[in-house]
Structures are given as C-alpha cells and as structure tokens.
C-alpha cells in the first residue's frame with residue numbers, strides 16, 4: 001500500500017515491479033522486443049494508465065515503457081530515493097548591485113512531485129539562488145517567498161500584496177527587484193504592477209520558466225540570470241518581463257509589462273511583444289538596450305504605490321452567435337466595468353447593442369479592445385463602430401484585452417466617478433498605448449526590429 005501511494009504504480013504493474021524485487025530509485029534493466037533500456041525507476045502520476053513504467057535515463061530524460069507479458073525487468077543497482085538538497089548559499093560581493101528576488105510560485109519555483117509525478121511548486125527564492133550560484137557574480141541577492149502558488153491562482157489581492165512588498169523593498173534601497181512567477185498569468189501581473197507601481201526608481205523584472213529546473217532543457221537558470229542582471233543594471237526603471245527570446249539558449253528579451261503576451265503553451269520563447277519592441281536584449285550575458293524611450297532609473301525618485309484593484313470588472317469575448325444575455329448577467333451581477341473583446345477594428349453584432357446600452361445607462365464603464373493580436377481599434381471606419389462610439393463605448397486603441405481588463409480593474413480601484421474613470425482608462429499610464437503600429441516583420445518569431 002505504501003508503495004502504491006509513494007510511487008503512483010498500482011495493480012498488475014505494481015505486482016510486476018514488486019516481483020522483480022524493484023523499488024523506486026533502483027537502477028533497472030528493461031528488456032523488450034530485442035531492446036534493453038537502463039535507468040532509474042521513478043514514480044509516475046497516480047492518475048496515469050496501468051500499463052507503463054517510467055525510468056529516468058542517464059541523459060536525464062524520462063522514458064515511459066509499456067509493459068507486456070514479454071517484457072523483462074531486472075534490478076541492477078541499489079535504490080536511492082530521489083531527493084533534493086538545497087546547496088549552501090554563495091558568498092556576496094559587496095561591490096555588486098543589490099537585487100531582491102521575490103518568489104510567488106510557478107514552474108520557475110517547481111520540481112517534480114514524486115507522489116504524483118507532476119510538477120509542483122517547491123522551491124523558495126533562496127533555493128533558486130542556491131540552484132543558480134552564478135547569480136552571486138552579478139548581484140548581491142536577497143530573497144523572499146511572497147506566495148508559493150501557480151499563477152492561475154493569483155488574484156487582485158495577490159497583485160496588491162505583491163506591489164506593497166515591492167515598494168517596501170525599494171524603500172529599503174535595493175537596486176532592482178525580480179519577481180519569480182508562473183508564466184500563465186505573468187502578463188496580467190506585469191500589467192497590474194505597471195499600473196500600481198508608478199514613478200519607479202529601479203526596474204521591476206518578472207521572470208518565469210516553461211520547464212522546471214530539474215529538467216535538462218530547463219530555462220529557469222538562464223531566465224533568472226538575465227532578470228537579475230537587468231534588475232541590477234538596466235538604465236530603465238519600468239516593469240518588464242525577462243524570458244527566452246528564441247529557442248537558442250543564449251538570448252533573453254526584456255519586454256515592457258503592458259505590451260507582452262504569452263503566445264505559446266510550451267516553447268521557452270513564449271513571450272512576444274505585441275505592437276512594441278523589446279526594451280533590451282541579453283546575448284551571452286551582454287546587455288543591449290534597444291530603445292531610448294524609457295523611464296530612467298533614478299534612485300532619488302520615490303515610488304508611488306497605488307495598489308487597489310476593483311474585482312467587479314469582467315472581460316467578455318464576442319464571437320459569432322454570442323448571446324447578449326451574458327452582458328445582461330453581468331449588469332445584474334453589479335459589475336462596474338466591462339471590457340469587450342470585439343472583432344477586427346472594434347465591432348460586435350448589432351444584437352448586442354441593447355445590452356451594451358443598458359450597461360452604459362447603469363453607469364458601467366464599457367471599453368472595447370480587439371481580439372486581433374496586432375493593429376489597433378478604429379471604430380470610425382464602419383457604422384457598427386460608430387454606433388458603439390455614440391453609445392459611449394470607449395475604444396481602447398492597441399491596448400491588449402488582458403491589459404485593458406487589468407487597467408480597468410486598477411482604474412476602478414482608484415475612483416468610482418464614472419467620468420474620471422473613463423479619462424483614466426484613456427490615459428497612457430505605462431506605455432500601454434503605442435504611438436505607432438510597427439511594421440509587419442514584427443510578427444516573425446524572435447525577429448524584432450530595434451527601436452532606436
């Protein structure tokens with residue numbers, strides 16, 4: 001029974017493992033159809049099928065082997081239970097910039113859970129530091145765990161809490177802040193911090209990983225090194241995301257927090273700037289700043305903290321056949337703001353007009369962003385757009401729907417005056433509106449024009 005709960009193996013497959021005298025961590029030989037595989041027997045997900053065993057090969061990759069009546073399993077080495085011991089922290093060099101790493105969870109702070117075989121949050125910021133000792137060559141690193149959760153569990157309350165912790169560290173005199181965060185909702189948090197932390201004296205760099213640090217292809221160490229380097233030394237003081245720019249393991253792109261999006265479910269270069277260029281790039285440890293248009297690092301500046309977010313704001317995607325009752329539902333639910341993700345230049349079906357009008361009459365702020373990735377809303381071109389403008393819908397230019405959602409939550413956390421809220425929504429706070437649309441080359445993966 002203990003074997004079952006510890007390993008994830010059960011039933012027939014567990015009997016086969018037991019009969020061969022094997023335990024988790026043993027080095028085993030598996031002979032199947034004239035092929036021999038050697039590796040360490042590792043636990044697997046308790047939710048998986050009942051026909052495979054999983055071994056970790058010498059090269060670090062895991063291999064699942066389907067066990068048939070012909071398969072032979074033999075133990076050839078003693079079992080050592082997989083474990084992780086955090087290495088001691090490296091020495092600090094007092095001449096280097098001071099950077100604090102705040103950990104919130106996500107893959108960057110994860111390892112394989114040997115109960116379920118799945119990845120779980122397990123590393124604190126100081127563990128991360130121990131795992132990447134090279135950090136001590138670029139900064140004096142201080143660490144703190146703020147949360148230990150996957151980013152899908154992050155809410156407005158976490159954004160507020162995080163913004164407050166960042167402000168406290170900045171007031172204590174750090175030269176830069178790094179936030180280790182899950183990638184799934186990283187761009188939302190980046191937007192939230194961009195609005196809630198204004199007049200920053202130093203950079204706030206958010207970093208994550210698509211592959212956990214116990215995998216050979218992990219991007220955790222390189223992303224973290226890039227983030228700490230930028231946080232400690234960049235001439236700009238903005239909220240940005242530092243992650244792989246392309247699939248090679250030596251280029252990190254630093255993108256402004258309000259203009260970056262997670263675009264791929266699994267690739268390490270998942271974050272792409274949209275209607276924007278990266279702020280900087282690090283190639284083989286060397287930083288190039290790619291724009292002159294940024295807010296300057298200036299330790300004499302005092303951070304302005306505005307950490308309140310309104311929870312009664314929703315993002316509604318329009319699609320063919322959309323039922324306007326969804327908007328009515330939100331009105332009845334007493335929302336204060338609605339961002340509509342419309343089609344193309346900023347449209348929704350005329351069947352939604354009545355519901356939208358009711359929302360506006362009920363003093364709900366209604367903004368419209370496009371579900372196209374590139375380009376900007378222009379509601380003056382077609383009569384549908386003009387009708388919506390006339391109703392009082394606010395066109396949101398080239399602001400992403402996700403950024404617009406976070407911004408409206410933040411706006412309605414600052415004021416409950418409808419006109420003031422509308423004006424604040426339209427004001428460029430952190431570069432969320434770009435002055436111009438970049439040329440078509442920007443679409444190409446990893447191929448960005450420098451914006452000098």
Ligand code: GLU
Pocket residue numbers: 105106107108149150151152181182183184185208209210
């Ligand atoms: N879904 C988790 C998160 O966003 C793991 C993915 C990741 O960290 O990249 O925290």
